Amino acid sequence: MIDEIISANEQQTTSSFLISQENIFVANGVFTEPGLIENMAxxxxxxxxxxxxxxxxxxxxxxxxxxxxxNISQLPKVGDTLQTTITNIQQVMNAFIVKGTILCAGQEIASAEYKIFLQEN
Incomplete structure (x- = not known):
């Protein structure tokens, strides 16, 4: 649920996403909490x-x-563009702790910390 990767390196990834009315996480013209969590993931x-x-x-x-x-301070509306940044905080073997931050119109509207496990190929 992203449109493009704006930047990516070893420590950080930033994406953009334009919210459309057809999105499964839109209700009553706003992008709901599960959508924000999924966008960061x-x-x-x-x-x-x-x-x-x-x-x-x-x-x-x-x-x-x-x-x-x-932390969700505001729900964005249909037509808004989100800029989401994931920053690597810590890695132990295949376990990562990352922080996600979502900006809308330059203001932080949501953030969370994720513990992610990667399966080796």
Whole structure:
């Protein structure tokens, strides 16, 4: 649930996403909480896939083990564009802790910390 990767490196991935009325997470003209959580998760996955493509390897399968410190200050509306950044905080073997932040019109509207486990290929 992203439109494009804006930037990606070893520490951070940033994506953009234009919210359409047809989106499964839109209700009453707003993009709901589960959509924001999914957008952060898919930005993390896209960054991992992008890095795998650069290394000419198959992208690993990832599993979300935990979402915590979820903070949603505002729900965006249909027609808004989200800019989502995932920052790697810590890695221990195949377990990653990342922080997701979503901006809408330059203002932070949501953030969360994810624990993600990657399955080795």
């Amino acid at each position: 898919q930005t993390a996955a896209a960054g991992t896939g992008y890095k795998a493509a650069l290394e000419n390897t198959a992208p690993p399968v990832g599993f979300i083990g935990q979402v915590k410190q979820l």
